Amino acid sequence: MRGSISRVGPLRVGIFFLLLIVIPLVGAPGWILNTLIFTIMYAALASSWNLIGGYAGYPSLGHVAFFGIGAYAIGIVFSKDVFGGYVPFFALPLIGIAVGLLSLPIGWVSMRTRADVFAIVTITLLFITQTLAFNLKGVTGGAQGASVAPPPFAVDHYDWPFYFAMLILLAIAMGISFYFQRSKIGLSLATIRADEDKAHGVGVRVTAVKLIAFGVSAGLVAMAGGVWAYYVGFIYPQFAVDPLITIGMVLMAFLGGRATLWGPVLGAFILVPAQEYFAQAFGASQLYLFAYAAVFLLIILFLPRGILPSISERLRQRRPVIATEEAFAGEESTSGPAMEVTVER
Amino acid sequence: MHALTQAVILGVLTGGVYALMASGQTLIFGIMKVVNLAQGALVILGAYLTYTLFTHLGVDPFLSILITTPILFLVGVGVQWALLRPLHSDDVAQLSLLVTFAVALGIEGILSFGYGATLTNVQPSYANFSWTILGYQVSLVRFVAFVLSLVMLGLLYLILQRTKFGRSVRATVQNPMSAQLLGVNAQRVSAIGFGLGTATAAAGGAVFGMLNSFNPGSHYDLISRLLTIVVLGGLGSIGGSIVAAVGMGVASSVVSALVSPIWSDFSFFIVLLLVLLVRPRGLFGARTRGAL
Numbered sequence: 001m002r003g004s005i006s007r008v009g010p011l012r013v014g015i016f017f018l019l020l021i022v023i024p025l026v027g028a029p030g031w032i033l034n035t036l037i038f039t040i041m042y043a044a045l046a047s048s049w050n051l052i053g054g055y056a057g058y059p060s061l062g063h064v065a066f067f068g069i070g071a072y073a074i075g076i077v078f079s080k081d082v083f084g085g086y087v088p089f090f091a092l093p094l095i096g097i098a099v100g101l102l103s104l105p106i107g108w109v110s111m112r113t114r115a116d117v118f119a120i121v122t123i124t125l126l127f128i129t130q131t132l133a134f135n136l137k138g139v140t141g142g143a144q145g146a147s148v149a150p151p152p153f154a155v156d157h158y159d160w161p162f163y164f165a166m167l168i169l170l171a172i173a174m175g176i177s178f179y180f181q182r183s184k185i186g187l188s189l190a191t192i193r194a195d196e197d198k199a200h201g202v203g204v205r206v207t208a209v210k211l212i213a214f215g216v217s218a219g220l221v222a223m224a225g226g227v228w229a230y231y232v233g234f235i236y237p238q239f240a241v242d243p244l245i246t247i248g249m250v251l252m253a254f255l256g257g258r259a260t261l262w263g264p265v266l267g268a269f270i271l272v273p274a275q276e277y278f279a280q281a282f283g284a285s286q287l288y289l290f291a292y293a294a295v296f297l298l299i300i301l302f303l304p305r306g307i308l309p310s311i312s313e314r315l316r317q318r319r320p321v322i323a324t325e326e327a328f329a330g331e332e333s334t335s336g337p338a339m340e341v342t343v344e345r
Numbered sequence: 346m347h348a349l350t351q352a353v354i355l356g357v358l359t360g361g362v363y364a365l366m367a368s369g370q371t372l373i374f375g376i377m378k379v380v381n382l383a384q385g386a387l388v389i390l391g392a393y394l395t396y397t398l399f400t401h402l403g404v405d406p407f408l409s410i411l412i413t414t415p416i417l418f419l420v421g422v423g424v425q426w427a428l429l430r431p432l433h434s435d436d437v438a439q440l441s442l443l444v445t446f447a448v449a450l451g452i453e454g455i456l457s458f459g460y461g462a463t464l465t466n467v468q469p470s471y472a473n474f475s476w477t478i479l480g481y482q483v484s485l486v487r488f489v490a491f492v493l494s495l496v497m498l499g500l501l502y503l504i505l506q507r508t509k510f511g512r513s514v515r516a517t518v519q520n521p522m523s524a525q526l527l528g529v530n531a532q533r534v535s536a537i538g539f540g541l542g543t544a545t546a547a548a549g550g551a552v553f554g555m556l557n558s559f560n561p562g563s564h565y566d567l568i569s570r571l572l573t574i575v576v577l578g579g580l581g582s583i584g585g586s587i588v589a590a591v592g593m594g595v596a597s598s599v600v601s602a603l604v605s606p607i608w609s610d611f612s613f614f615i616v617l618l619l620v621l622l623v624r625p626r627g628l629f630g631a632r633t634r635g636a637l
Contacts, residue, residue: 109621110621112621112625113621116378117576117625119439119442127614128611128615131607131614135607135611243565247443250443251443287457287458289451290450290455290458291454292450293447294451296443296447297428297447297448297451300432300440300444301431301432301444304432304440
């Protein structure tokens with residue numbers, strides 16, 4: 001069983017990315033590319049969120065703060081000139097590392113609290129960032145917003161650089177996610193998710209591991225924010241630091257399945273097109289918010305653990321013979337008092 | 346000095362109103378361990394109900410509280426019964442965050458559909474009336490709102506301390522398992538407790554609507570303040586949330602008067618972060634069980 005999983009895994013990844021690479025090359029129309037850019041962006045965001053929210057079990061609701069910081073970093077540095085168009089993309093790793101480092105003290109303070117209080121503290125972080133974006137007019141332009149200089153890309157391939165940049169970010173996020181599942185860090189995170197005090201007791205370096213997950217997650221989100229800002233061109237505080245972006249990543253990870261490799265990606269590929277559809281169908285009226293909320297509630301009420309874990313549970317029930325092998329594949333399924341370390345393959 | 350004292354007076358009066366809204370939220374957490382992210386949206390819903398009653402039927406905003414409180418109580422019971430009760434998994438804490446956020450979004454969506462996104466407010470004839478006492482301005486609306494909040498908090502206290510229902514609520518907060526073994530109907534306590542918590546949003550909304558311009562998106566500002574208050578006070582502690590609310594009211598109005606209004610909310614958040622550095626469970630969190 002294990003052998004077949006490890007052979008199917010890379011094949012699945014290969015086909016998935018090959019498809020996404022081919023789509024623009026065969027001349028897909030602009031609106032498809034546009035939707036796909038946002039879908040891939042959310043897949044990358046949800047995968048990055050999953051590092052801390054899924055694997056470590058710390059549901060950050062403030063990740064859009066880092067998204068906004070990344071967006072403003074690009075907006076501020078490249079407001080006048082983009083130096084041939086590709087330089088901003090090469091600046092992204094720097095932004096990612098800088099924001100990752102910046103997030104460490106924030107993560108350290110906020111992760112002194114647990115689950116629900118952590119969620120609240122990170123929401124506070126979101127509003128701090130939004131307030132700063134509105135108020136530091138000299139840097140961000142305040143409510144008037146900031147803009148990135150338009151890149152000199154050819155019209156018929158205009159979307160390509162952004163598309164591939166997002167795709168690379170998704171690949172990195174999924175790669176790190178995959179690494180987390182296979183490495184000691186991943187195991188440590190799983191113990192933290194199951195019972196942090198006991199993990200600490202048996203010698204897991206709790207704080208260090210949590211901070212690594214938080215920093216990597218924040219850095220990746222910031223890079224996605226940078227690409228987003230460059231793509232849309234205009235940055236306003238209420239859109240760059242939008243609570244809906246945070247909720248989007250969280251919801252997609254929940255829908256697909258937290259602490260799984262493919263869950264957040266699956267969630268994004270279902271929800272972003274659905275969101276676009278609602279926005280189209282209900283037009284400018286805010287009723288689409290209501291529709292979104294309804295979908296949101298249905299997911300949580302009927303699929304509280306996400307699509308992938310639910311499916312693997314069904315499979316497990318149907319095939320009791322290999323139950324012992326797959327017992328590891330489920331997520332937080334057992335509720336015994338003992339510490340359960342569950343690792344998703 | 347005059348400006349500072351004036352700011353403190355204003356802060357205490359404002360803090361009283363926040364104390365009412367936040368006590369509802371912290372009550373909900375105490376009973377159900379649910380962080381209600383919809384509390385802000387419910388306050389805005391309360392504000393729009395008051396607005397509608399006032400502009401279309403001419404009901405005085407303060408009197409309308411008598412009508413809106415039962416409505417919001419029922420909304421709360423409904424949300425608990427339909428959306429929170431079915432959550433039966435190990436991470437109710439995380440899922441309920443999302444559920445209540447979805448409720449907030451839904452309310453925002455409905456209100457935007459019904460009222461549009463333009464800012465509005467409730468303006469009774471006495472909205473801008475104020476007394477001058479010893480050279481300090483005390484606005485009538487703020488003062489009445491403060492007294493009203495004290496009365497509501499007193500009522501809440503009486504319900505919790507002097508009624509059979511209150512006893513079962515307190516038992517559930519202290520130890521849900523033992524409470525159930527002693528015959529407390531946990532579902533009923535949760536539903537009514539959630540309803541009571543959201544009912545405080547009615548009075549809060551009426552006052553909020555008179556003191557601020559609001560639109561359906563205003564609940565984000567509100568919820569961030571309320572969350573800061575309940576975390577600072579120690580989740581689940583009503584006394585803590587009252588102290589925190591008044592403290593926050595004073596801090597933000599002093600910053601607003603002496604520095605600039607645009608930084609007043611910011612001071613809220615910075616205080617929270619500083620307190621969490623020293624006391625991760627909030628000011629009064631250590632004394633209440635199950636805050637974390």
